[in-house]
Amino acid sequence: MPAIFTPKVITANALLEGDVVYLTQDDTWSRHLADADVLTDEADAQIRLIDASARTSEVVGVYLADVSADAKGPKPTHFREAFRMRGPSNYPHGKQSEAL
Amino acid sequence: MYRYTDFDAAFVAERNSQFRAQVERRIDGNLTEDEFKPLRLMNGLYLQLHAYMLRVAIPYGTLNSAQMRQLAYIAERWDKGYGHFTTRQNIQFNWPTLRDVPDMLDALAEVQMHAIQTSGNTIRNVTADHFAGAAADEIADPRPVAELIRQWSTDHPEFQFLPRKFKIAVTGSPNDRAVTKAHDIGLRMVRNDVGEPGFEVIVGGGLGRTPMIGKVVRDFLPEADLLPYLEAVVSVWNLLGRRDNKYKSRIKITVHEHGIDDIRARVEERFALLRPAFTGVDQQLFAQIKADFAPPAFKDRDTGPFDLAYANDPVFRSWADTNLSAHRAPGHAIGQISLKAHGATPGDATADQMRVMADLAERYGHDELRISHEQNVVLPHVHMADLPAIHAALKAAGLATANIGKISDIIACPGMDYCALATARSIPIAQEIATRFDQLKLEHEVGDLKIKISGCINACGHHHVGHIGILGLDRAGVENYQITLGGDHTETAAIGQRTGPGFSADEIVPAIERIVDTYLSERDSAEETFIDTFRRVGMTPFKTALYGESDKKQKAA
Known part of the structure; x- marks a missing residue:
């Protein structure tokens, strides 16, 4: 039996600013995980990943990150993704300091 | 301190303009990330979790007040107002944007600094004892040696595509403050039986996933043989080093797999070939570099103000007991500025703090500062009479934590x-x-x-x-x-x-x-x-x- 495909989002770092971005449903890049398109189908996720990885003039290091998803939207399941979403824990820098 | 020659200044300017063009080509879409990444790494630019990071070399940990002020300026102008000093005597800026990096590199060049070979599979920033030229226990100042190695290794055509990164540390004191036994090559400045200067050469140390203590490959290397011998070691490893496996590519694994005796024999064979090619130009250069590191003129003055503060001010006394080390000149001390205030981020300094340290170095410290591998800042040459005033200024800037070498100096x-x-x-x-x-x-x-x-x-x-x-x-x-x-x-x-x-x-x-x-x-x-x-x-x-x-x-x- 194939492993169950856990929900994922496509994420990367922006080329110019270097900050964390997520791929939205309409194929734009958002700074916020809440805007990310949650992918639940493996074949779809792989195709979206290939297409997103080709956008090298916009982003660097595109990959699929695990999330848990409910009505409130995607949440990181690993602490590394939680830090990427928020910023460092020693200063209020990065996304946690930016107004939505 | 070493001052850039016209050649150095032109080299750095040329490299910066090349990198500026490379950044533009990356942004225009004319370079892919795969093409750009090795170029940015050669110039110290990483992409980390939240942003780019620029790693700037502080060669052998030495900088003057103008350089420290420029680091403060860069931190405020292009970053978030602080910098992070690292275990390899570098400073890292955690928040630059890609477009700004060429300007940051030009600003560094204005004060004779750069980010070249702070990353990538090259010979990295050469580190040295942070008490160099000041310590009471020192045989010789290791910084001219480190500067000579920097000039030899920078853009060395044979060593731009090594199996992996390569780190060299130098100490001029028997009390090793430069962690020489955990470097790819560690150099200990020693003297032989007849008093001639030379090096004990340690090879194959390293930390990482396979920690190894370095082994002595040569007990005594005459001073004039240094560069050909280093070239022999690096070129032997350049051929033998495991390019098939990133985790086995460092020289520590090569030494472990082949054994120190086999490596020694190969190095000596290679050295015999290379030695005649070094006709003494390197030694002329070394002599010039040494002159740049002539010790400052230390004045003999009354230490009365120190004695008075030490007797009457318990806070000063505690700081003096913990943060001062013995200096070679009478009436002087080496003062360490802790970047480890309790609860703060180890190794971080704000732009304001950098300026305070620069001012103190200029006013009281022969214009010299050092960065230690323990992520603190050092005032290497201060007169004891000035220490109460220095301490007061540090205290006002949140820099007077008395914890050097203690449990919170992490x-x-x-x-x-x-x-x-x-x-x-x-x-x-x-x-x-x-x-x-x-x-x-x-x-x-x-x-x-x-x-x-x-x-x-x-x-x-x-x-x-x-x-x-x-x-x-x-x-x-x-x-x-x-x-x-x-x-x-x-x-x-x-x-x-x-x-x-x-x-x-x-x-x-x-x-x-x-x-x-x-x-x-x-x-x-x-x-x-x-x-x-x-x-x-x-x-x-x-x-x-x-x-x-x-x-x-x-x-x-």
Whole structure:
């Protein structure tokens, strides 16, 4: 039996600013995980990943990150993704300091 | 201090303009990331978790007040108003944008600084004893040697595509403050039986996933043979080094696989070929460089103001007892400025703090500052009479923490708060340990104790050679911290031994507290340091304190 495909989002770092971005449903890049398109189908996720990885003039290091998803939207399941979403824990820098 | 020649200035300017064009081509879409990445790494630019990071070399840890002020300016102009000093005597800016980096590099060049070879598979920034030229125990100043190696290695055509990075450290003192035994090559400046200067050459040390203590490949290398011999070592490894496996590519593995005798024979053979090609130009250059490092004119003055403050001000006394070291010149001291205020991020300084340190160096310290591999700043040449004024200025800037060498003077890598390679955070653990022992008011009771924390197996935080080492790992999606004990970063270098299973982020500070309590109860006197006690009593009492009695566990099971 194939492993169950856990929900994922496509994420990367922006080329110019270097900050964390997520791929939205309409194929734009958002700074916020809440805007990310949650992918639940493996074949779809792989195709979206290939297409997103080709956008090298916009982003660097595109990959699929695990999330848990409910009505409130995607949440990181690993602490590394939680830090990427928020910023460092020693200063209020990065996304946690930016107004939505 | 070394001043750039016209050649140096032109070289850096040329490299900066090349990189500016490369950045433009990347942004225009004419370079892919695969093409651009090695170019940006050659110029010290990383892409980390939240942003780009620019790593700037502070060669052999030495900088003047103008350079420190320029770092402050860069921090404010293009970053978030602070910089992070690292275990390799570099400074890292954590928040630049790609477009700004060429301007940052030009600003560095204005004060004779650069980010060349701070990354990539090249010979990296050469590090040296941070007390160089000042220490009472020094045989010779290692910085001219480090500068000579920098000039030889920068853009060396044979060594731009090495199997892996290559790190060299130099010490001019028998008391090793440069961790030479944990470098790819460590150089100890020594004298032979007839008093001639030379080097003991140590090869194959390193930390990371396979920690190794370096081995002596040559007992005594005459000074004039240095560059051909280094070239022989690096070229032997360049051919033998494992390019098939990143984890086996460092010279420590090559030395381990081939054995030191085989490596020595190959190096000597290569050296015999290379030596005649060095016709003495390198030695002329070395002589010129040495002249640049002539010691400042130390004045003999009354130390009365120091004695008065020491007798009357307990805060000053505590700082002086902890943060000062013996200087070679009468009436002088080496002052360490702790970047480890309790609860702060180890190695970070704000732009304002950088300017305060620059001002103090200019006014009282012969315009010299040093960055230590322990992530502190050093005023290498200060007269004792000026120390009360220096201390007062440091205190006003939040820089007068009296904890050098103590439990809160922790080395910590950036960890998962910044680094893309990290498996766990380091900084918050350092902050919590420092805060906890400050609350307990135990710091000075505990005495000399080195805690070193790495957020992954690559060991940038030197955890293997910490008296207490902490390694942060990802265990099934949760941060987990392994402890090692008995590491030593000095001339008696040793790799710490693992205590056993790791601890969660919540458990690690109480675990460190149990280790320290055990030391306090086991030591035979207040004079016996942690590392001496560990060597005498061994691992057992510490294991028991951490995990309980193994007998009881077995009975219960």
